[in-house]
Amino acid sequence: MLYIFDLGNVIVDIDFNRVLGVWSDLGRVPLATLQSRFTLGESFQRHERGEISDEDFATQVCDELGLALGFEQFAAGWQAVFVSVRPEVVQLMNRLRARGDRVVILSNTNRLHTEFWPEEFPEVKSAADRIYLSQDMGMRKPEARIYQQVLQEEGVTADQAIFFDDNADNIAAARALGIHSVQVTDANVVPAFFADRV
Incomplete structure (x- = not known):
């Protein structure tokens, strides 16, 4: 079998609220604001298919969320999903x-x-x-x-x-x-x- x-x-x-918590701290954007804006949308799906790079994905997500993060800051939050x-x-x-x-x-x-x-x-x-x-x-x-x-x-x-x-x-x-x-x-x-x- x-x-x-x-x-x-x-x-x-996994817990995406952990991701948003890190980004909130690093980007100085209220957690509730990020929670209301965050979706697993088209850029997320394209990233999972390998159609866009990590860097392009980070830029698109930060734009969607109104976050000013460097790539390393973005990545630190993204890895926080694992509990x-x-x-x-x-x-x-x-x-x-x-x-x-x-x-x-x-x-x-x-x-x-x-x-x-x-x-x-x-x-x-x-x-x-x-x-x-x-x-x-x-x-x-x-x-x-x-x-x-x-x-x-x-x-x-x-x-x-x-x-x-x-x-x-x-x-x-x-x-x-x-x-x-x-x-x-x-x-x-x-x-x-x-x-x-x-």
């Missing part, structure tokens, strides 16, 4: 691999984050057989083609895969392709799913 895990809020807790690993999920990933299952990560992400989290959380990287990243693939969830490419490269059919993600749109897209999909609404969902399976 192929197990496909999203990264954020599935294996690692902590969910160790019970990492343990489950390792147990699945130990019994012969294939375990991969499929993440909508960007260059800045992928230069950070593998070093910050090496146990996550070592728990996966392969890591599929949107910015390397030129596509992002919930686009059907990203799931199809993972299945093709892993050499399995949709009914041989189980997918875990916190985003309802991503789950719906995977289900539409016939992939058994589990929406991770809190930290208990993945351990509960495997309670009588591993």
Whole structure:
């Protein structure tokens, strides 16, 4: 069986309010103002597909938010999104691999984050057989083609895969392709799913 895990809020807790908090402090803009302006819009999606550089993305976001930040300041805030690993999920990933299952990560992400989290959380990287990243693939969830490419490269059919993600749109897209999909609404969902399976 192929197990496909999203990264954020599935294996690692993330919180964009932490990002905005750092930017608020560095840019001297009230947090509430940034919260009211911040959206994961077109520039965010293009960045995740690798269509624009980190520097261009930083400029666009700062313009949208009315922030005057240097690139290093922007990056410091952007990395603050990562809170902590969910160790019970990492343990489950390792147990699945130990019994012969294939375990991969499929993440909508960007260059800045992928230069950070593998070093910050090496146990996550070592728990996966392969890591599929949107910015390397030129596509992002919930686009059907990203799931199809993972299945093709892993050499399995949709009914041989189980997918875990916190985003309802991503789950719906995977289900539409016939992939058994589990929406991770809190930290208990993945351990509960495997309670009588591993």
